[in-house]
Amino acid sequence: MTVAPNAQEEYQALLVQLLDPANRANPYPLYAELRDGGAFQVPEANLTVFAQYQDCDEVLRHPSSSSDTSSSTTAQRLREQDPAPRRIGPPSFLFLDPPDHTRLRKLVSKAFLPKVVNQLQPDISATVARLLHRIAEKGRFDVVEDFAYPLPVAVICRLLGVPLEDEPQFSWASAVLGQSLDPLVEVSGESSDAAEETRQAHRWLREYLHALIERRRLRPGDDLMSGLIAVEESGDQLTEEEIVSTCNLLLIAGHETTVNVIGNAILAMLREPSQWAALGASAGRAAAVVEETLRYDPPVQLVGRIAGADMTIRDTHVVQGDSMLLLVAAAHRDAREFERPDVFDPDRGAFRHLAFGRGLHFCLGAPLARLESSVALAALTARFPNARLDGEPHYKRNVTLRGLSALSVAV
Template sequence: MNAWMRAARTGVSALRLAWERLESGVAFNPLSSALMADPYPIYARLRAKDPVHRLRLVNGWLLTRYEDVDLVLRDYRRFSNNMADSTSHRTGLITLLDYDPPDHTRLRSLVSQAFTPRAIRRLQPRVSALADDLVRQAAREGSEFDLMATVAYPLPVRVIAEVLGVPASDLGLFERWSNQIALNVEPIVSDAGVERIRQAGRELEEYFEVILRDRRRNPREDMISALLAAEDAGDRLSHRELIMTLILLLVAGNETTRNLIGNGMLALLEHPEQFERLRRRPEQMESAIDELLRFDPPVQLDSRTALTDGEFGGRRIRKGQILITSIGAANRDPAAFERPDALDIGRSGKSHLSFGRGIHYCLGASLAVREAKAAFTSILRRFPTLRLAAAPTRRKQAVLRGLAELRVRTDAAPS
C-alpha cells in the first residue's frame, strides 16, 4: 500500500486535508468528486493562494504554476523519475518512465530508433483508414451513439497493435491488458488493484514471449523486430527491458490518446462555435489539437522525487519528497496563457505541457496527434451537426483524465 492509499484507508485523510487547509487556505484531495468533475477552479484556487502547496496526504508538494511545472520536468539532475513509493515499483512493471540517466538515455535512444518520425509518417494512411472505418461503423448505429465505445477506445489499440506488429485477432485481449496496466501510472491503487496490474503484466509478458520467438525466426518490418535487432546487437537492451518497453508502448498510448479524442470532442461539443469554426476551417486542425490538449489534458499529473534538499518557489524541499506537477493547472496558468479558460482553436503562443518536458518528453506525441487528427477530421466530415445527447460520464482516476461514455446525436444523413 502506498502513502496516498494508507492515508485514505486509515481514515486520517479528512484530518490531514483539514490540516492542509489550515496551513494554506486550500487543500488538494486527488480523489474528490469535485476534482474529477471539474479540476480547473480547484487548480485556480491553489495557484492563486499557494502555488507550491505542501501536501499532507503524502510527504510532498503540489505545483500548479506553468513555470514551476516546466522547470521541475526539465531538471532531471535535481528531480528523479525513480520513485520508491510509486505504483510501478509496487507492481514491478518498471519502464523507461521510471528510469533516470544513464539508463534512461541508453534505453530511450534504442526505443527512439524503432519509433522514428519516418516510421510514424508511414503510418498516416493506415491511421486515417482505421479512423474512417470506425466512424463509418459508428454512423451505422443510428442517430445516437457513444463516441468513446465506437471511436475513442478502439482507434489507439488498433494503431499500436499495427505499429508493434501484433495480430488484429488479439485486439480484445490487448484492450483488456492495456486497461488494467494503464493504472500503473496512477498514484492511488489498492493492493487488489496492484495484484490485477501484476496479473495483466504477467499475461502480457507471456504473450510477448511467444511473438518474440516468432519474430526471431521471421523478422518483419515492425517495431517488435526493430527492438529485437537492438537486443541482439549486444548487451545494450536486456530481455527484461525489451519486454517492459513493449508493455510500455502498448499501454502508454492507449488510454492517453483515447482521452485526447474523448476530452477533445467533448470540449468541441461544449463550444459549438469552435466546433463550427474547425468544421469550416479544417486546415486549423493542428493548432486545434494543440489547444484541445492544453484545455483538458489526458495526463493531468506528472511527478518527480527530489534528489537533494533545496529551495523551490520560496519553500524548503527535502530530499526524497514527492513533487506532483499539475499539467492541468499549468496549462490554465494566466501567467502563461491569455484567457486560459477560453477554448480558442486558433490560439498561438506558449506551448502546452500535456506531453511533458525534457528528457521524458512523450515518445508517442506525434503518433497521438496523428490519431486525433484522423479521428476529428473523419467525425467532423461525417457528422456536421453532431451534438451531445446526454451528460458524459467520467472515469474516476487522478492522473489519467477521461470519459467512460460520450453519447452524441446527429440528425444529418451520414455521407
C-alpha cells in the same frame, strides 16, 4: 510561493477531494484552489505539490528532477516495512534516469521519427474512414467505444506487431495499469483496493509479451518489437526483460492518452458548436484544436518526479528523496501564463503546454498522438457537420490519465 503552515491541512484536503470520483467530471475548480494557494507540502508523506505553471515547468526542466520512483524516501520506507519485491520485472524507461534511460530511449526513438510516423498516415486515414462509415450507418455513436478507442488501439497494435484480435485481452490489463498511475498512497496515505488486480495485470501482460517475443523471433516482421529483438541479438545491451518493459509502456501510454485527447477534443468542440463547424470546414485547423485540447483538458493531468538532490523551486525547498506532484492540468489554466485560461480557444495563438513533458522525458509518442488526433478530428467534423451531444459525459475513475468512459453523440 509556498502556503503558510496553517493552510497545509486545507490544501491537503483539497488534494484528497481530487481523488474522489465524484469530482472526475469537472476537477478544474479544485485545481484552481490548489493553484491559487501556491506550492504546499505534506511532510508526513515526504511530498511537495506544485500547481502553478512556472513551478511545474521548472521542476520538469530541473537537472535534479528524477523519474526513478524507487529512489524516493517513500519507496525506501515501504521497502523497510516490507522487503518483498513490489515491482514485477524491470521498470520502463519512463521511470529511469540516465544512463539507462538514454540507452533505451535512443533504441526506441527510431520508431517515432517524423518520417516513420508519417508513413502511418494512410493506415490511420483508412481506419478512420472505416469507423466513420459504421457511425453513419447507426446515426449515432459513443465517442469512446466507436471512435476514440479503436483508432489508437489499431495503430499501436500495428506499430508493435500485436495481432489486433488480441486487443480485447490486453485492453483490460492496459486499463488497470493506467489506473495504477494514480497517486493514492502518497497523497491519501491509503493503499489502493486494486493493488492485487494491478499485480495480476502486470503479470498477465508480461507473460503475453514474452510469448509474443517468441513468436516474433520465429517470424520477424517490420514492427517495433521485431526491431528491438534484432537490436538485442546484434550485441546491444537490450535484454528481453527490457523489451517487455518497453512494449508494456507503449501499449499503455501509446493508446490510453490518445484516446483521451480525441475524446476530450470532441466534447470541447460539441460544447462550443462553432468550433466543431470551423474544423469541419477547414481541416487545417486540426493541429490547433489538438494543441488547445492538450492545454485545456490534458490527457495526463498529474506528473510525478523525485528530488534527486536538495532542490529549491522559487521559494519552496524540496529535500532529496522527496516526491513532487505536478498538477499539470492546474498549471495549464494559470492566468499568469495564459489569457482566458478557462476558455477553449484554438485560435489563441502560440503557447507552450506541458502535456508532453519537458526535457529528457519529453513524450516520444507526441508526433504520433498529434497525427492520429488531427486526422481523426478533421475527418469526423467534416463527415458529420450536424453532430450534437446526446447525453452527459461519463468518466473513467482514473485521476492521472483522466478521460471519458462514454459519451453519446447523435449525427
